[in-house]
Structures are given as C-alpha cells and as structure tokens.
Amino acid sequence: MDLALTEMQTLIQNLAKEFMEGEMPKDKVLEIDDSPSGFSEEIWQKMCEVGWAGMAIPEAYGGSENTFTDLGVLYEIMGYYACPSPHLSSAVICAQAILEAGSDEQKQALLPGIATGQQIFAFALTEPEYGWEPAQVQLQATQQGDGFVLNGTKLFVPDANVADQMLVAARTSNGASPADGISLFVVDKNSTGIDVRVQSGWIGPKVCEVTLDNVEVPKSGVLGAVGGGWSTIEKALDKGTVLLCAYMAGGTQRVHEMSLEYSQTRIAFGVPIGTFQRVQDHVIESLNQADAAKWATFEALSQVDDGQAEASVSISMAKAITSVGFPLACDESHHVHAGIGTDLEYGLTQYTKRARTLQHYLGDAVHHKARMARLLQG
Amino acid sequence: MDFTYHYSSTQEAFRKEVCAWLDANLPSEAARSGNQSWLLDFRTRLGEKGWLAPTEPVENGGMGASSGEQVVLAEELELRGLRSVQDRGAAALTQALHNWPSAPQLSDLISAINGGRISIWHANIPHETPEPGAGVLPFSNGMHEEGVISTEDGDDYVLNGWAWFHGPDPNPSYLWTLAHLEGTDSTISLLVPAGLEGISIPVSRQLMDAPAKRVRFDQARISRSFLLGSTGDGLPLMRSTLLVASDSDVPPRLDPIVIHLQRYAETTTRQGVPLIQEPVTQQVVMEAYIEGRVAQLFQTRDAWMWATAQKNTYQAAQTRMWRKRAAQRYAQIVRQVVGVYALLDEVDPMAPARGEFATHQRESLRPDDPSGVSGSDAAIIARHLGMVWKEETERDRAPVQP
Numbered sequence: 091m092d093l094a095l096t097e098m099q100t101l102i103q104n105l106a107k108e109f110m111e112g113e114m115p116k117d118k119v120l121e122i123d124d125s126p127s128g129f130s131e132e133i134w135q136k137m138c139e140v141g142w143a144g145m146a147i148p149e150a151y152g153g154s155e156n157t158f159t160d161l162g163v164l165y166e167i168m169g170y171y172a173c174p175s176p177h178l179s180s181a182v183i184c185a186q187a188i189l190e191a192g193s194d195e196q197k198q199a200l201l202p203g204i205a206t207g208q209q210i211f212a213f214a215l216t217e218p219e220y221g222w223e224p225a226q227v228q229l230q231a232t233q234q235g236d237g238f239v240l241n242g243t244k245l246f247v248p249d250a251n252v253a254d255q256m257l258v259a260a261r262t263s264n265g266a267s268p269a270d271g272i273s274l275f276v277v278d279k280n281s282t283g284i285d286v287r288v289q290s291g292w293i294g295p296k297v298c299e300v301t302l303d304n305v306e307v308p309k310s311g312v313l314g315a316v317g318g319g320w321s322t323i324e325k326a327l328d329k330g331t332v333l334l335c336a337y338m339a340g341g342t343q344r345v346h347e348m349s350l351e352y353s354q355t356r357i358a359f360g361v362p363i364g365t366f367q368r369v370q371d372h373v374i375e376s377l378n379q380a381d382a383a384k385w386a387t388f389e390a391l392s393q394v395d396d397g398q399a400e401a402s403v404s405i406s407m408a409k410a411i412t413s414v415g416f417p418l419a420c421d422e423s424h425h426v427h428a429g430i431g432t433d434l435e436y437g438l439t440q441y442t443k444r445a446r447t448l449q450h451y452l453g454d455a456v457h458h459k460a461r462m463a464r465l466l467q468g
Numbered sequence: 469m470d471f472t473y474h475y476s477s478t479q480e481a482f483r484k485e486v487c488a489w490l491d492a493n494l495p496s497e498a499a500r501s502g503n504q505s506w507l508l509d510f511r512t513r514l515g516e517k518g519w520l521a522p523t524e525p526v527e528n529g530g531m532g533a534s535s536g537e538q539v540v541l542a543e544e545l546e547l548r549g550l551r552s553v554q555d556r557g558a559a560a561l562t563q564a565l566h567n568w569p570s571a572p573q574l575s576d577l578i579s580a581i582n583g584g585r586i587s588i589w590h591a592n593i594p595h596e597t598p599e600p601g602a603g604v605l606p607f608s609n610g611m612h613e614e615g616v617i618s619t620e621d622g623d624d625y626v627l628n629g630w631a632w633f634h635g636p637d638p639n640p641s642y643l644w645t646l647a648h649l650e651g652t653d654s655t656i657s658l659l660v661p662a663g664l665e666g667i668s669i670p671v672s673r674q675l676m677d678a679p680a681k682r683v684r685f686d687q688a689r690i691s692r693s694f695l696l697g698s699t700g701d702g703l704p705l706m707r708s709t710l711l712v713a714s715d716s717d718v719p720p721r722l723d724p725i726v727i728h729l730q731r732y733a734e735t736t737t738r739q740g741v742p743l744i745q746e747p748v749t750q751q752v753v754m755e756a757y758i759e760g761r762v763a764q765l766f767q768t769r770d771a772w773m774w775a776t777a778q779k780n781t782y783q784a785a786q787t788r789m790w791r792k793r794a795a796q797r798y799a800q801i802v803r804q805v806v807g808v809y810a811l812l813d814e815v816d817p818m819a820p821a822r823g824e825f826a827t828h829q830r831e832s833l834r835p836d837d838p839s840g841v842s843g844s845d846a847a848i849i850a851r852h853l854g855m856v857w858k859e860e861t862e863r864d865r866a867p868v869q870p
Binding site for chain 1: 853
C-alpha cells in the first residue's frame with residue numbers, strides 16, 4: 091500500500107500550480123467566465139504548449155501517454171483554480187472514444203490534432219430528456235446511401251461553441267435494450283444544418299444547445315460499429331468521469347480553504363469567527379467532503395491505471411461523492427462567508443456555480459448510485 | 469498509488485495455520501450464542517499459544533511473530549468477530565512497562581499479561597487536551613466531574629474520584645489508572661489491583677456488550693511501587709501507548725453491517741422483485757455503501773500515514789467522526805430498508821442476518837469516548853486547523869485547586 095505521489099506526479103503537480111498561479115488568478119477566471127464564449131484561446135494555447143492536451147493520448151499519435159493518476163493530479167490543480175478549458179471534452183472523452191472505437195485512419199486523422207490542441211472536440215450526448223442512460227439518446231440518424239442524416243437536439247453540451255468537431259451520439263435503430271442501436275458520429279461543426287447556441291444561466295462551464303437539422307455525415311464519419319456505440323460511450327464516460335471527480339475534488343479543497351482562511355481573519359465580537367463552534371462545524375464539514383472526494387477519486391484513478399474490474403464501481407462512487415460533496419462544501423462556505431460570499435468579485439461563487447453544474451455533468455449522485463447497485467450485483 | 473495491502477507468502481502460510489486452528493478450536497455459533505463464559509477459556513488458550521500478544525518474545529508470553537504475521541492473525545480474528553480478544557489495553561500496558569522505568573514487580577507481570585493470565589482494564593484517555601476555556605487538565609475533582617485525584621501519604625497514594633475504564637474481562641485483575649496528583653499540575657499512572665479496598669464498580673445494565681465501565685475510588689490506598697514511570701509521566705505515558713493509531717495494524721475493511729444490508733436487499737423480495745431493484749431502496753443502500761467505503765479510505769490513509777511515520781494531525785479525529793456518523797446513518801438506513809425486522813435479535817427465528825441488524829442498532833449508540841461531550845472530535849479537528857484562540861486565558865493556565 092502506498093498513497094504517495096510518484097516523482098512524475100509531484101512534478102506535474104508543481105508545474106501545474108506554477109502555471110495556474112501565473113496564468114489563472116481569480117480575476118482571469120472571472121474574465122473568462124464573463125466572456126460570451128467562456129473560453130480563452132490564449133490560455134488554451136499555453137496549456138497545449140506545455141503538453142497537457144496530449145497527456146491521455148498515446149505517443150504514436152503525438153501524445154505523452156501519461157497514466158490517469160498523472161492526469162488526476164493535473165485535474166485536481168485545475169479544479170482548485172477553477173480553470174475553464176475544453177480539455178475534458180476534447181483531450182479526454184472524445185480522444186478516449188476515438189482510441190476505443192476509431193479505425194486506424196480515423197485515429198491517424200483525428201488524434202494528433204487533439205493532442206496538440208489545434209483541434210477541439212465536443213462530446214454531444216445529452217438531450218432535452220436529460221440523462222446519461224442509453225434510453226435518453228433519441229436523436230435520430232437515418233441511413234442515406236453510404237452515410238447518415240442526423241436530426242434532433244442536444245442540450246447542455248460543454249464546449250460545443252468553441253469546438254471544431256463533435257462526437258454526436260445518435261440512434262440508428264431500436265433494439266431489445268435501449269443501448270442497442272446507438273451510434274457515434276464525427277461531425278464537423280461547420281456542417282450545413284448545425285446550429286450552436288450557448289445556453290444562458292448561472293452555469294459554469296458554458297454549455298450549449300446543438301441543433302442538427304438534416305446534417306449529413308459520410309460513412310467515414312461513423313466511429314466504430316453502427317448501432318454498437320454505447321459500449322464505447324460508456325468507457326469514454328468512465329475515463330472522463332474520474333478526471334471530472336479530480337477537478338471537483340480540487341474545487342472542494344479550495345472552497346474548504348477559503349472558509350478556513352476567512353474564519354481565521356474575520357473578527358466578530360473581538361475574536362476570529364473561527365473560534366465559534368457553529369462556524370467550526372461548517373469548516374469541518376467542508377474538510378470532510380474535500381478529503382472524501384480526494385481519496386475516493388484517487389482510489390478510482392489507481393484502479394483505472396491497474397485495469398482493475400472494480401474501477402467502474404469506484405468511478406461511480408467517486409462521482410456520487412463529489413456530486414454531493416462539492417455543492418455541499420460550497421453551501422458550508424457560504425454559511426461561513428455570509429455577505430462577502432455572494433460578492434461576485436470575491437470568487438467563491440465561481441466554485442458554487444461550477445459545483446452546481448458539474449454535479450449533473452456525466453451523471454449525478456442518483457444516477458451513479460443506481461449504476462453502482464447494478465455493477466455490484468454483477 | 470496503490471490502495472491494496474499485499475500479503476507475502478510467509479503471511480499466507482501463517483494464515484493457513486491460524487485458520488486451521490481457529491476452525492478446530494472456536495466453539496460453534498450455537499455454543500457461543502448468549503453465553504460469554506466460553507470467551508474467557510478461549511482467551512486463555514490463545515494466550516497459551518502466544519497469540520494474544522504475538523509480536524512479543526516467547527519469554528514474554530508472545531510468539532515472536534513479525535508485524536506481518538500479527539496483521540494476518542488480527543484479520544482472521546476480526547473476520548470471526550473476535551478482534552477484541554487481543555486486548556489493546558493490555559498491549560499498550562506492556563509497551564508502557566517496556567519503555568517507561570517502573571518497579572521490577574510490575575515488569576514481572578508482562579508475561580502474565582501477554583498470556584492472558586492477568587486481565588486489565590485501562591482508563592479512558594482523552595484523545596487530546598480540551599479546548600481553551602475548559603481547564604488546563606482533563607480532570608477536576610468536582611463531585612460530578614470525571615477524574616481520579618491522588619494524594620501523597622508517606623509511601624502510598626490515596627485515590628478518590630471516578631473514571632471510565634475499558635477491558636474485555638468482566639473481572640479484571642488490575643485497573644490501569646490515570647490520576648491527577650493533588651495540588652500540582654502533574655498526572656501519574658498506576659497499576660491498581662482491582663480488589664483494593666475502596667474501589668467499587670457499580671453494576672449497571674448496558675445497552676451493548678463490553679461497554680465502558682465506571683469505577684469509583686473512595687479513599688483507596690495504594691503503594692508507590694505500583695507507579696509506572698515517574699511523577700508527571702501519567703498522561704504522556706498512557707497517551708503514547710493507548711492512543712497509537714487504532715486499527716493501524718489491520719487493513720481496513722468495509723463495515724460488516726453494510727455487507728449484511730447489501731446482501732439483504734439483493735436477496736429479499738417484495739411482490740417478487742428484489743428490494744435492491746426498488747429505486748429508493750437502491751439509493752439508500754448505496755448511500756450506506758459509500759459512507760462505509762469512505763470510512764475505509766480514511767482508515768487506509770491513516771494506516772499509510774502511520775506506516776510512513778507521517779504526523780497525523782486532524783486525520784484520526786476526522787476518521788472517528790466520520791465512522792461515528794456513518795454508524796448512525798447505517799442504523800437509520802437499516803431501519804428504512806429492513807423495517808421492524810431490523811430489531812429482532814439472534815434469538816428470534818425470524819431475525820434477518822442472524823440478528824446482526826439488531827446488534828448494530830444498539831452498537832451504533834456506543835460512544836467512542838464515554839466521557840466525551842458531543843463534538844469532541846470536531847473540537848480536535850478545529851484545533852488542528854488553527855481555529856482556536858491564539859492566547860489562553862489566565863484561568864486556563866491556573867492549576868486545578870482541590
């Protein structure tokens with residue numbers, strides 16, 4: 091048993107912290123979040139220049155083939171600094187789907203661009219009947235000649251507005267189970283018939299409505315077997331989910347530290363408010379959630395790297411924990427901060443917004459607890 | 469990172485030996501049910517094998533086992549619900565006798581303690597000093613407040629007061645006691661014969677097995693030769709031995725009640741459908757599973773910190789706090805899923821899980837520290853996070869007055 095970071099992971103952690111301190115101070119996060127796109131091309135390029143976009147991609151395709159625990163260390167730091175980027179959509183979920191199901195030609199054509207960050211991919215799965223189960227994929231893909239025509243709407247798709255291409259999950263047929271008949275398509279965002287709208291709300295990161303109106307996709311744009319896309323989707327989602335948990339764990343830790351720091355400096359009735367037991371309760375709850383999130387996530391990451399069969403259960407458990415813990419820690423932090431907590435410039439609300447959005451992304455606690463129960467029954 | 473405990477071939481070979489002996493010598497469940505007398509005999513036989521204190525040398529009543537072999541033995545005992553036979557208090561006492569200079573007559577007891585021929589109750593020790601404002605020392609001599617006060621009288625100490633004690637044997641040979649030396653800031657640690665005049669152990673009916681016992685001292689006189697260490701060593705001596713990272717020698721397991729609950733939900737049907745497929749039941753059973761796994765992860769973290777000699781600051785208190793809250797949450801979820809059947813004990817033929825749920829309903833109310841006020845672990849965490857007054861008041865620094 092050894093829970094220490096490796097030398098490589100410590101290096102990644104230190105470099106990531108240095109990067110974030112320099113490039114992603116609180117004001118920069120606010121600036122990016124307030125922008126219409128929620129994206130900074132400049133920051134993204136810098137992230138790609140240090141090799142982050144290729145970390146989950148094999149060397150054969152221009153990546154650096156790091157372990158998922160290595161990536162988890164990076165994501166924890168990204169979450170700590172609330173760093174907005176299309177990395178998860180593009181360099182993880184879509185890249186993993188292409189690695190899993192893509193032909194050699196598709197891998198050669200698509201992965202190098204993802205690894206350098208020159209091509210940004212978005213993953214379009216969720217629809218108006220929001221959910222992460224196969225039954226909720228209803229967007230239709232009708233065969234036309236050798237290719238397909240896609241019709242329907244995807245909602246709450248992160249990074250679609252800045253993506254060059256998208257992986258779109260669509261239903262090519264109906265089968266005995268809802269998972270039968272789902273296919274994955276590589277769709278150029280500039281294709282005729284595609285409309286992308288950034289959805290409005292207190293949501294972070296930005297998410298989009300993607301409307302597909304008779305969008306034509308050639309045969310070469312089908313990823314994997316027609317009708318057999320769900321297993322690819324599930325594997326890619328697992329990889330994305332565990333890294334999302336690392337991001338959320340980092341955010342939970344930061345929120346806890348903000349509460350602790352504030353409680354030690356805010357004076358009321360002549361003493362720091364951290365000496366009041368009711369304030370201590372809030373700070374301790376946020377600490378417990380931060381530590382639960384961290385250790386559940388890193389256990390799942392180590393199981394992914396070891397190829398252990400129970401990794402999927404652990405990933406769902408980590409997401410169930412972070413989906414509850416991150417928003418809860420934010421709530422506790424708001425209790426401690428009171429009025430200053432809702433000041434947008436202070437920075438706490440950036441985390442609260444992310445917590446309440448990300449609790450749903452890739453499945454909320456209800457979804458993942460149901461998944462755990464199914465997986466544990468075998 | 470590696471979250472798995474790996475066993476060597478030596479450990480696995482020893483495991484076979486342990487399992488074979490336990491299978492041959494442990495009385496059947498029926499023989500054990502509702503009858504504690506078998507346990508004393510069983511402890512004695514384990515003591516004869518050196519298995520109560522296996523890492524101690526043979527001449528000290530142990531078997532000279534490696535720490536790895538102790539892990540295996542502790543695991544197999546725990547799997548059979550017998551972890552408590554390896555009395556932690558006795559183990560801590562022998563460490564204290566090894567490491568702190570004491571009278572030879574006390575050191576001569578080591579072999580008998582390790583062999584289970586002498587049984588010990590140890591005083592409940594606070595995990596940390598209390599928060600500012602609560603007094604310099606853990607004890608005062610107010611009539612209703614916990615604490616044993618010792619008064620020097622020639623070559624003797626005279627003990628008064630009361631304290632909570634822990635120990636597996638209903639009739640201890642000795643009480644390992646912490647006392648405050650009257651008129652000073654000092655504490656002393658004494659090995660007090662349980663039959664000493666002036667000691668009374670009120671009998672009370674308790675909700676669960678092997679609870680903490682309250683012992684009263686009323687002018688109990690004891691010779692200085694029963695002192696462990698020196699004057700002033702009391703609290704550090706007992707803390708440094710009794711408060712080692714508990715359970716750090718055994719790879720943490722998921723709480724058995726979670727496993728029982730999962731199994732119950734998977735095998736019990738309502739209108740032909742397994743309970744685990746009912747959405748609300750599914751959610752709460754997984755909630756219990758998650759609570760248990762997080763507790764297991766925290767214990768794994770603590771064991772790793774212990775094994776790598778890292779200073780454990782808030783973590784032990786956090787783990788205790790989480791496990792305590794989890795136990796209560798399990799109890800709620802069990803009542804929700806299992807219903808009123810959860811209250812049937814092993815005697816009732818209709819009791820699910822052989823009455824384990826009913827046992828847990830009672831055990832979930834067991835306090836980690838019987839003298840602790842609610843939130844003591846939270847206070848410890850807050851202290852380690854620096855959320856306390858920077859300056860102590862004069863009252864905090866003043867010694868306790870009789």
